Amino acid sequence: MLELKDIKKSYKIGPIELEVLKGISLFIDKGELLSIMGPSGCGKSTLMNIIGLLDKPTSGSYLISNNQISYTDDDKLSNIRNRKIGFVFQNYHLLPKLNALDNVSIPLIYRGDKKQERRRKSLDFLKKVDMHTRAYHRPSELSGGQQQRVAIARALVGNPSIILADEPTGALDTKIGDEIMNLFKKLNKDESITIIIITHDPNIAKECSRVVYMKDGLIHDHKI
Amino acid sequence: MIIKSNIKEAFRSLYSSKQRTILALIGIIIGIGAVISMVSIGKIVQNESLKGFKALGTDILTIQNNYSPQKNPSSNKSDIRLKDILYIPSQCDAIEKVSPFIVSGDSVSFKGKKIESGSIIGVTESYFEISKVKISKGRAISDLDKYYNFCVLGNNIYEKVSKIQIDNIIGEKIKIGRNIFIIIGFAEKKPLGVFSFFDINESVFIEINRFMRMGNKGEISNITAKIKPGVDQITAKSQIIDYFKKLTKANNSVNILNPEEIIAQMEKQMQLYTLFLGAIGSISLLVGGVGVMNVMLVSVTERSKEIGLRRALGARRKDIRGQFLVEAITLSIIGGIFGIILGVGISFIIAYFVKWDFLISYNAIALGVIVSSAVGIFFGLYPAHQASKLDPIVTLRTG
Numbered sequence A: 001m002l003e004l005k006d007i008k009k010s011y012k013i014g015p016i017e018l019e020v021l022k023g024i025s026l027f028i029d030k031g032e033l034l035s036i037m038g039p040s041g042c043g044k045s046t047l048m049n050i051i052g053l054l055d056k057p058t059s060g061s062y063l064i065s066n067n068q069i070s071y072t073d074d075d076k077l078s079n080i081r082n083r084k085i086g087f088v089f090q091n092y093h094l095l096p097k098l099n100a101l102d103n104v105s106i107p108l109i110y111r112g113d114k115k116q117e118r119r120r121k122s123l124d125f126l127k128k129v130d131m132h133t134r135a136y137h138r139p140s141e142l143s144g145g146q147q148q149r150v151a152i153a154r155a156l157v158g159n160p161s162i163i164l165a166d167e168p169t170g171a172l173d174t175k176i177g178d179e180i181m182n183l184f185k186k187l188n189k190d191e192s193i194t195i196i197i198i199t200h201d202p203n204i205a206k207e208c209s210r211v212v213y214m215k216d217g218l219i220h221d222h223k224i
Numbered sequence B: 001m002i003i004k005s006n007i008k009e010a011f012r013s014l015y016s017s018k019q020r021t022i023l024a025l026i027g028i029i030i031g032i033g034a035v036i037s038m039v040s041i042g043k044i045v046q047n048e049s050l051k052g053f054k055a056l057g058t059d060i061l062t063i064q065n066n067y068s069p070q071k072n073p074s075s076n077k078s079d080i081r082l083k084d085i086l087y088i089p090s091q092c093d094a095i096e097k098v099s100p101f102i103v104s105g106d107s108v109s110f111k112g113k114k115i116e117s118g119s120i121i122g123v124t125e126s127y128f129e130i131s132k133v134k135i136s137k138g139r140a141i142s143d144l145d146k147y148y149n150f151c152v153l154g155n156n157i158y159e160k161v162s163k164i165q166i167d168n169i170i171g172e173k174i175k176i177g178r179n180i181f182i183i184i185g186f187a188e189k190k191p192l193g194v195f196s197f198f199d200i201n202e203s204v205f206i207e208i209n210r211f212m213r214m215g216n217k218g219e220i221s222n223i224t225a226k227i228k229p230g231v232d233q234i235t236a237k238s239q240i241i242d243y244f245k246k247l248t249k250a251n252n253s254v255n256i257l258n259p260e261e262i263i264a265q266m267e268k269q270m271q272l273y274t275l276f277l278g279a280i281g282s283i284s285l286l287v288g289g290v291g292v293m294n295v296m297l298v299s300v301t302e303r304s305k306e307i308g309l310r311r312a313l314g315a316r317r318k319d320i321r322g323q324f325l326v327e328a329i330t331l332s333i334i335g336g337i338f339g340i341i342l343g344v345g346i347s348f349i350i351a352y353f354v355k356w357d358f359l360i361s362y363n364a365i366a367l368g369v370i371v372s373s374a375v376g377i378f379f380g381l382y383p384a385h386q387a388s389k390l391d392p393i394v395t396l397r398t399g
């Protein structure tokens, strides 16, 4: 379903060219629950951003559902992000001025859903992450774990086939982290959503069907 | 739907940074206020200056006598005579009545006291009707007064006279030049006319033939003519021109001012003038627009993380551009609405104190709305474009 072929990414800082990804090839099948581990600075987030179409590689090719990604059509990339991919960030990235419900419905605005429709779907997904009782709370009125649940509802609301989570439990304690992980496992199992999680926590990685270890811009090891 | 949620979002965002919003609003309010007040004052002035012409009535022509035998040596006629003028209605079937009159100055005194006066005017009976001079007491000059020393006083002269003698002015004697006249009536106060180069209120009226026998034989330089009902001004005008051409054998012996033409011409000029005032107002609007741009640029910088997030969640560049553009336009239109209120208020206050007729110019209001949205678009476009160019990955990372 996702296929990365010899993906390279380098940044030019002054005269120096810094190669962050040095040729990543990776195939991720539909319905996988995959985690990416590796030391800080090895390029995990960079890879994730390329997978999520937030960034483009310096070279290499990338296919989603056997379709070659073209980086020239920005609207099309937005559309794929909107319909196929859900993001979960370490620091939640909820808009502080909007309540939980409005935060969850943001992706639906950009696909042109009507207000009633957005409301209904958003409430559904808030219920799914057990946050419907906090629909009208603003992020500042929620705990970290609750905020991350709202963020997961937002990632799910557009029915994506892939969820990308960059250290989703990084800011949460172990107990809440486990709850979030259980939520991902349930989504993966019940709805066969492909989930990719970047983590530093071996306990989280242990729960995944596959672990990719990265080191210094390369895939270093696989564990199934 | 995206527009609707954009507008809602714009209000939320503008409300959440109140101070900045208010500062930008002040700029726009002053700018639009300046344009609107300038344009409405222009309109009020226009109305005010045309009022005189419109009061004249569109059935009146003013004929100015350019004819002088010295300038036309080929002609053997000495001058346009009163008799010729009085023939006009019988020769031109478009004309109902004519009112020739002569204006000159002379000393006036009442009971031995000198009275400051403007003019002595020789008139026919028709003068009072055509020039719309109403008699408030006594009677007007009649064509039968040819051989009598009768006079009618303008309102200011009457007031001066009544300071000397309060009651029973009618029938009293008044000295004009070396002649004694009898006051037979006095006129109501009348605002200074548009074509008149003298103030009716400061004048004394006597019968035109009597006037001409007083020695200071002024030429009949002014004639007003009343057009018959249903006849248009152009026909009337050409008949009179033809009549005088035949009479004097000269081509441009008279110059005819027709109010309709003048009103149209003046309106055109006034519009230009209003446009000019509007342009001056626009300078402050420019400043207001720059204020909007500034606020929007700050807003874009401040909300870069939000922009990155929205892009990650599927917003296209044009969605982001639209969001910020709508915000800029919303800001400008809110400012525009208050600016219109301010502008109309200012023109009302000015009109009130200068005692002009106040009127609301709907064109100015429409202009305000259009211009403020245009300002929003123009000055919002650049910040919105900047916002849409932001790289989602950079903005998310800095968060």
Ligand SMILES: Nc1ncnc2c1ncn2[C@@H]1O[C@H](COP(=O)(O)OP(=O)(O)OP(=O)(O)O)[C@@H](O)[C@H]1O
Pocket (backbone or CB within 6 Å): A011, A013, A018, A020, A038, A039, A040, A041, A042, A043, A044, A045, A046, A047
């Ligand atoms: N915009 C950029 N310009 C230059 N260098 C960058 C940029 N973004 C990332 N890098 C570099 O790329 C390398 C990989 O960064 P990345 O964020 O992918 O690491 P990571 O594996 O996610 O680390 P962590 O576990 O700490 O999140 C780092 O050395 C970083 O300095």
Ligand SMILES: [Mg+2]
Pocket (backbone or CB within 6 Å): A044, A045, A046, A166
């Ligand atoms: Mg990272």
